[in-house]
Amino acid sequence: MNTFSALFLGTGTSVGVPVIGCKCKVCTSKNPKNNRLRSSIVFKSKNTTLLIDSGPDLRQQALRSNLTHIDAVLYTHCHLDHVAGFDELRAFCWNREDELPLFGNPETLAALERMHPWAFNSSVTHRGYIRPSKRPISKQFKIGDFNITSLAVEHGTVETHGYLLELPDSKKVAYISDLKSVKEESIEDLQNVDCLIIDGLRYADQPHPTHMSVEEACALGEKVSAKQVILTHLSHEVEHEEVNERTAAHISPAYDGLELNF
Numbered sequence: 717m718n719t720f721s722a723l724f725l726g727t728g729t730s731v732g733v734p735v736i737g738c739k740c741k742v743c744t745s746k747n748p749k750n751n752r753l754r755s756s757i758v759f760k761s762k763n764t765t766l767l768i769d770s771g772p773d774l775r776q777q778a779l780r781s782n783l784t785h786i787d788a789v790l791y792t793h794c795h796l797d798h799v800a801g802f803d804e805l806r807a808f809c810w811n812r813e814d815e816l817p818l819f820g821n822p823e824t825l826a827a828l829e830r831m832h833p834w835a836f837n838s839s840v841t842h843r844g845y846i847r848p849s850k851r852p853i854s855k856q857f858k859i860g861d862f863n864i865t866s867l868a869v870e871h872g873t874v875e876t877h878g879y880l881l882e883l884p885d886s887k888k889v890a891y892i893s894d895l896k897s898v899k900e901e902s903i904e905d906l907q908n909v910d911c912l913i914i915d916g917l918r919y920a921d922q923p924h925p926t927h928m929s930v931e932e933a934c935a936l937g938e939k940v941s942a943k944q945v946i947l948t949h950l951s952h953e954v955e956h957e958e959v960n961e962r963t964a965a966h967i968s969p970a971y972d973g974l975e976l977n978f
């Protein structure tokens with residue numbers, strides 16, 4: 717059986733945890749698992765290192781996890797907590813001859829180009845810039861070793877995708893950091909997923925219009941018979957140990973630096 721790994725670079729919601737100025741028990745917690753940079757993850761197989769999203773904490777995340785090389789970036793959507801670290805991708809371009817492939821839905825790729833026109837201007841050849849290659853996603857596509865299925869989800873007004881990743885003869889892992897619900901057409905793709913990494917912003921007593929609660933995430937795991945559920949994109953309403961206690965044994969919160977092998 718083929719194997720790959722996942723390294724959580726960040727597991728927090730858009731403002732991160734601690735929240736500026738907040739003195740709540742999670743923001744002041746001594747448990748490092750309650751410190752969350754903005755959500756991002758790296759999937760690594762034998763030949764492929766795939767970064768998902770380039771949030772505002774990318775520089776710090778790369779330094780602390782010794783991430784020095786990526787083969788491609790795969791974007792979920794164009795909210796700033798997932799794209800604002802775009803310029804940090806420069807450091808991953810200096811040592812490569814070819815362009816850095818950026819995969820994402822058309823809305824996200826268009827937003828990246830609008831925000832960083834210099835990087836996408838092919839007449840600019842300055843070596844210090846990112847040299848991106850836009851790769852619009854389809855339903856099924858490949859990035860290096862990974863076979864990927866895009867999962868259409870509802871997340872407010874922004875075109876947003878989660879992804880199902882697998883190698884030939886490997887476990888199936890889904891990463892869906894931002895969603896209120898999975899669109900019906902993508903539910904089937906998630907059936908019997910080995911590991912569902914999913915948005916669990918906060919508890920259901922404070923529902924959010926565009927994010928899943930912990931309870932909604934657990935219900936989705938149940939619906940698709942996920943063998944393991946890992947909650948991410950967590951807010952300061954969610955205390956690490958407490959969510960562990962409130963959920964079933966196969967469900968747990970992610971934390972920055974968590975590494976999983978599949």
Ligand SMILES: [Zn+2]
Pocket residue numbers: 729730755795797798893894949
């Ligand atoms: Zn987000």
Ligand SMILES: [Zn+2]
Pocket residue numbers: 734735738739740741742743744952
């Ligand atoms: Zn707080």
Ligand SMILES: [Zn+2]
Pocket residue numbers: 793795871894
């Ligand atoms: Zn979002």
